[in-house]
Amino acid sequence: WSPLLPNGRPDPERKGQTFREWVAAIVDLGYSFDWRMLRAADYGVPTTRDRLFYCARRDKKPVVWPLPTHGKGRPLPWIPASSFLDFSLPSKSIFGRARPLVDATFRRVAAGIQKFVLNTTDPVVVTNEGVTTLPFITKHYGGLNGNQTPGSSVLAPVGTITAIDHHALTQVDVVDLDDPKVGENEEYVKHFVAKYFGQGSGAVSVDEPMHTATSHDRFALVSVYGKAKRIRDVRMRMFTPKELFAGMGFPQSYAFDRDTKGKPIPRGKQVMLAGNSVCPPLAEALVRAQMSV
Numbered sequence: 256w257s258p259l260l261p262n263g264r265p266d267p268e269r270k271g272q273t274f275r276e277w278v279a280a281i282v283d284l285g286y287s288f289d290w291r292m293l294r295a296a297d298y299g300v301p302t303t304r305d306r307l308f309y310c311a312r313r314d315k316k317p318v319v320w321p322l323p324t325h326g327k328g329r330p331l332p333w334i335p336a337s338s339f340l341d342f343s344l345p346s347k348s349i350f351g352r353a354r355p356l357v358d359a360t361f362r363r364v365a366a367g368i369q370k371f372v373l374n375t376t377d378p379v380v381v382t383n384e385g386v387t388t389l390p391f392i393t394k395h396y397g398g399l400n401g402n403q404t405p406g407s408s409v410l411a412p413v414g415t416i417t418a419i420d421h422h423a424l425t426q427v428d429v430v431d432l433d434d435p436k437v438g439e440n441e442e443y444v445k446h447f448v449a450k451y452f453g454q455g456s457g458a459v460s461v462d463e464p465m466h467t468a469t470s471h472d473r474f475a476l477v478s479v480y481g482k483a484k485r486i487r488d489v490r491m492r493m494f495t496p497k498e499l500f501a502g503m504g505f506p507q508s509y510a511f512d513r514d515t516k517g518k519p520i521p522r523g524k525q526v527m528l529a530g531n532s533v534c535p536p537l538a539e540a541l542v543r544a545q546m547s548v
Contacts, residue, residue: 286311289318295534296412297323300504301334304415306533308541316548321540336392336413339501340424342381346492349425350443360395364425364489365451366405367391372427372477372486373452379409380479381426387484388426389477393491395421413502418530420523422494429477429484438487447489496525504534 256274257265281288290309295302298321310318325331349356349364371391372378378389392413393406406425407414413422430436438444477484494502500511511528513519520528 281311284313286313287316287318289320291320293320293537294323295504295537296333297326297329298534298537298540299325299331299334300502300534300536301336301338301412302414302416302502302504302534303412304503304534306537310541310545312545319544319548321544324540333412335410336407336502337379337409339498340390340409341495341498342388342390342424342426343383344492344495346424346426346490348440348443349489349491350440350447360393361447361451363393363395363404363406364491365447367393367425368427368489369452370405371408376478378477378479386428387430387479388428388490389479390424390426393423393425395423416499416502416530418527420493420499420526422499423491424494425489425491427477427486428488428490429479430487432476432483432485434485440488441485444486444488448486496522496529499526499529500532503529503532504536505532506535 256277257267257269257272260266278288288309288311290307292305292307295304295306310320312318323329325333349361368391372389379391381388381390390409391406392409394404394414409424416422428438430438477486496511500509501507505511511520511525
């Protein structure tokens, strides 16, 4: 926080001045004041979102910060994204869409497949209605060393949920090698892996064994529980508002799809409300900490 320049941008030479003045004004009113960055995942919320919290008290008692309860070295582990994702919801193939996905999205999916499907000895496996799929989370933003971010595992908390819908569940459908049925998108799969994993493609860095493969078909092979399988299709869908609110720690009973008068709230606004919210478990932990003294 700082005074603004004539162009409306913060003055870097006076960085923090406005914040310090604001804090001083609160302290002058007789409040004790403190601030701290807190990560939601450390308090039992399945997202790694960081927020800056301020706390002011005027009861002559100190500001108390809640102790983290989840994470490495703590009583409980982080809660994974898989705790709120619905793997049974329908999703579209990334291939053959009426409105084709842009190349950047394919690159992100390819990066995720490389990390969470091809280059892992222990992929996450979900079976639903006879379909075996290897899921991971694709993030529709950012890049990594010139390439696209591979996303994240469903066994970790989801990244920061914002007011813009950018998290997607990607599911890699696999079948036994000897399965005689050929999926309608398997030819697309071959072209996809040839383009994004083929030698010299430059789209996504790959390990040497994949570079020296002599057949593009080999790129579509994965190991599940030590058994070779082939990729039949790759599906992807955006997180639903229900999943986003659950990822922010809201209870299942929370009504997010209608206002106080019962009027339906558009999906885009539901996503915005989820991203702009404060995680209830973390807010509760903050209040309980103040009440403890």
